[in-house]
Amino acid sequence: MPLRSAPLPRMAGHLSFMRAQTKAIGDVRPGDLAVLGVPFEDTSAPYAGQSLAPRALRETSVYFGWHANPQFSHPVDIDARQDIQTDGLHERLCDLGDISRGPNEAIHAALRAVTSKISRNGACAVILGGSDRLSQTVQSALPECQTAQLGGKLSNVRDFHIAPLPNGSTTTCNLDTAAQRAAFAQWRDISKPLFVRFDLSVFETSLSALCDRPRLGGCDLDTVVQWLSVLGQQEVSAIMLTGLNPNRPGMGVVKVGQRLMVTALLAFIYARLGFGIYHPGSLTSEENILT
Amino acid sequence: MTAAITTFQPPLSQPGFRLFDGPLRDVADVSADQIGVVGMPSDWTHSSRLGTRFGPEALRRATTFLQSMRPQGASFDPDTRRRTVPATDWLVDCGDAEITAQDVDATTQAIAAMTERLTVAGAIPLALGGDHYNSFPACLGYSRGLAKRASDACFGYIQIDGHLDFSDRLGAWGSHNHATNARRISELPNIDVSNMVWIGIAGWVDGGDLALIEKQGGRVYSAKDVHEMGAAEVMRQALAHAMQGCDELYLSIDIDAMDAGYLPGTGSIVHSGITPRQYYDLLDGLAEAPLGGLDIVEVSPPLDPSERTEFLAAEMLFRILRRFRTRPVTGL
Numbered sequence: 001m002p003l004r005s006a007p008l009p010r011m012a013g014h015l016s017f018m019r020a021q022t023k024a025i026g027d028v029r030p031g032d033l034a035v036l037g038v039p040f041e042d043t044s045a046p047y048a049g050q051s052l053a054p055r056a057l058r059e060t061s062v063y064f065g066w067h068a069n070p071q072f073s074h075p076v077d078i079d080a081r082q083d084i085q086t087d088g089l090h091e092r093l094c095d096l097g098d099i100s101r102g103p104n105e106a107i108h109a110a111l112r113a114v115t116s117k118i119s120r121n122g123a124c125a126v127i128l129g130g131s132d133r134l135s136q137t138v139q140s141a142l143p144e145c146q147t148a149q150l151g152g153k154l155s156n157v158r159d160f161h162i163a164p165l166p167n168g169s170t171t172t173c174n175l176d177t178a179a180q181r182a183a184f185a186q187w188r189d190i191s192k193p194l195f196v197r198f199d200l201s202v203f204e205t206s207l208s209a210l211c212d213r214p215r216l217g218g219c220d221l222d223t224v225v226q227w228l229s230v231l232g233q234q235e236v237s238a239i240m241l242t243g244l245n246p247n248r249p250g251m252g253v254v255k256v257g258q259r260l261m262v263t264a265l266l267a268f269i270y271a272r273l274g275f276g277i278y279h280p281g282s283l284t285s286e287e288n289i290l291t
Numbered sequence: 292m293t294a295a296i297t298t299f300q301p302p303l304s305q306p307g308f309r310l311f312d313g314p315l316r317d318v319a320d321v322s323a324d325q326i327g328v329v330g331m332p333s334d335w336t337h338s339s340r341l342g343t344r345f346g347p348e349a350l351r352r353a354t355t356f357l358q359s360m361r362p363q364g365a366s367f368d369p370d371t372r373r374r375t376v377p378a379t380d381w382l383v384d385c386g387d388a389e390i391t392a393q394d395v396d397a398t399t400q401a402i403a404a405m406t407e408r409l410t411v412a413g414a415i416p417l418a419l420g421g422d423h424y425n426s427f428p429a430c431l432g433y434s435r436g437l438a439k440r441a442s443d444a445c446f447g448y449i450q451i452d453g454h455l456d457f458s459d460r461l462g463a464w465g466s467h468n469h470a471t472n473a474r475r476i477s478e479l480p481n482i483d484v485s486n487m488v489w490i491g492i493a494g495w496v497d498g499g500d501l502a503l504i505e506k507q508g509g510r511v512y513s514a515k516d517v518h519e520m521g522a523a524e525v526m527r528q529a530l531a532h533a534m535q536g537c538d539e540l541y542l543s544i545d546i547d548a549m550d551a552g553y554l555p556g557t558g559s560i561v562h563s564g565i566t567p568r569q570y571y572d573l574l575d576g577l578a579e580a581p582l583g584g585l586d587i588v589e590v591s592p593p594l595d596p597s598e599r600t601e602f603l604a605a606e607m608l609f610r611i612l613r614r615f616r617t618r619p620v621t622g623l
Contacts, residue, residue: 063339063559064495066495066497069462071458071459071460071461071462072458072497072499073497073498073499073500073502074497074498074499075495075496075497075498076495076496076497076498076501077494077495078492078493078494078495078496078501078511078513078514078515079493079513079514079515083498084495084498204552206552206553207550207551207552207562208552209552220564221562221564222564250596251596253593253594253595253596254555254594254595254596255340255555255560255594256551256552256555256560256562259551259560259561259562260551260562263494263561263562266495
């Protein structure tokens with residue numbers, strides 16, 4: 001009997017983030033994670049290509065579409081040996097598509113309106129950039145929001161900075177200090193919306209080489225995963241991914257940056273949905289597969 | 292002047308590259324205890340990022356280049372701190388297996404026929420991928436050959452990899468692809484899952500697959516285990532577990548266990564944090580292991596414009612084959 005008789009499809013289906021369902025913005029419900037693409041360039045960036053990041057991130061995310069593939073059981077964090085119960089992920093994760101191209105003002109207005117609408121609905125916007133200049137537009141849509149920033153340039157001293165690009169700040173990228181967790185807890189005002197800026201420059205450059213603002217001495221994946229798990233346990237109104245340029249000269253075939261970001265973002269998504277939190281009595285891998 | 296020209300013997304060589312610049316011979320001409328190389332230039336069974344069909348050629352080119360840069364005579368090996376000379380007649384390149392696109396069955400049997408022939412002859416098949424599915428036909432032939440050579444013999448299995456590859460099926464790709472190779476190997480008659488070990492697994496894995504492995508006694512070491520326990524200790528434990536009651540070891544080297552920051556030219560990249568040094572230490576841990584067969588897979592040159600991936604992979608082969616390609620000497 002032949003092992004396979006039909007030609008192999010390489011890719012199939014609509015490209016949504018993690019193969020999530022697509023939704024209209026009016027259908028976003030409280031507790032949802034609503035993915036939104038902002039495929040636009042920063043015209044002062046040293047290289048063109050940031051506008052390709054949302055598509056690159058979605059393509060990479062398909063690999064992690066566990067909930068959409070009935071042949072998979074459920075993911076396990078192999079490092080922590082922790083089962084991630086993804087039941088309900090398909091209902092709570094949705095992809096709204098991209099902001100449409102148009103005049104500059106129209107793009108900003110649309111991003112502001114969509115972010116505001118998602119936030120008012122009690123959901124969390126997962127914004128796939130694109131230029132980090134648009135992050136100011138997201139902030140303006142979340143009145144009096146606090147901003148936690150991983151990587152990127154320091155823009156406001158009132159923000160909580162995790163391993164920003166070095167410019168004299170004393171912030172380190174070491175999570176393993178109670179002082180840093182305590183500092184975050186002290187800084188956080190739960191009466192205000194929380195906005196997370198996640199720039200690829202938070203990582204050590206040698207891990208991806210796909211960032212237009214390379215840095216030495218950045219974080220490793222494990223540290224960023226831990227921070228995003230911590231942040232995912234907060235009532236985050238929006239998280240925006242920036243800094244990825246999948247089209248850096250000569251690097252078009254190297255998909256390392258997007259895999260790095262999506263892997264880390266997964267920790268945020270699982271934590272935000274409560275999947276990554278340890279609950280005594282939750283099923284082990286073996287129990288789960290046998291039920 | 293004319294005489295000089297007519298008597299000149301140019302240094303002609305066989306066109307193309309062979310692994311370690313070894314001789315090209317038929318599988319029937321490989322002797323016991325030699326390494327017999329089988330190319331598996333197929334990425335038809337990979338589900339997304341292609342290019343590993345160029346892996347065997349890249350490995351042959353890279354090992355030949357690195358070989359030419361190494362001492363040709365007696366020298367001091369700084370890694371082992373031993374004096375060695377290059378061995379002779381230790382490796383034969385048997386060329387590539389016939390790959391039939393869209394016919395996984397035919398490709399599987401073609402690869403297996405070559406590794407079986409080598410194993411029956413007492414040689415050690417070294418299969419060059421290709422995507423990781425090809426590890427199954429390479430091991431299938433080894434398994435058949437081992438059964439013919441020693442009917443009661445069984446083998447242990449170590450897979451260094453960022454992924455388990457233990458799915459039963461993968462979507463439209465069915466039961467035979469780069470996510471199912473270890474599962475198919477586990478179904479061979481002369482291996483038990485309790486003698487299978489995975490090293491370097493990173494990120495999120497399928498809970499059902501992990502549970503099934505561990506329920507049957509298999510052992511999984513994550514990338515974090517490598518960082519916390521050390522590569523040497525992980526491999527020491529892995530080898531002990533894999534060889535319980537077994538006669539030989541089959542080793543599957545998936546290069547993607549190494550962090551993609553170092554090694555981006557592979558189909559399914561992971562950020563394991565595993566460095567080249569740690570990967571080499573893992574392989575050094577098998578210096579005296581009773582290797583019956585091995586493969587190295589997922590080298591995809593088109594996905595790495597810097598070409599460092601194929602050289603890192605070539606160095607992996609230098610490590611794992613050290614005891615074959617060199618002989619210790621004294622008195623230098």
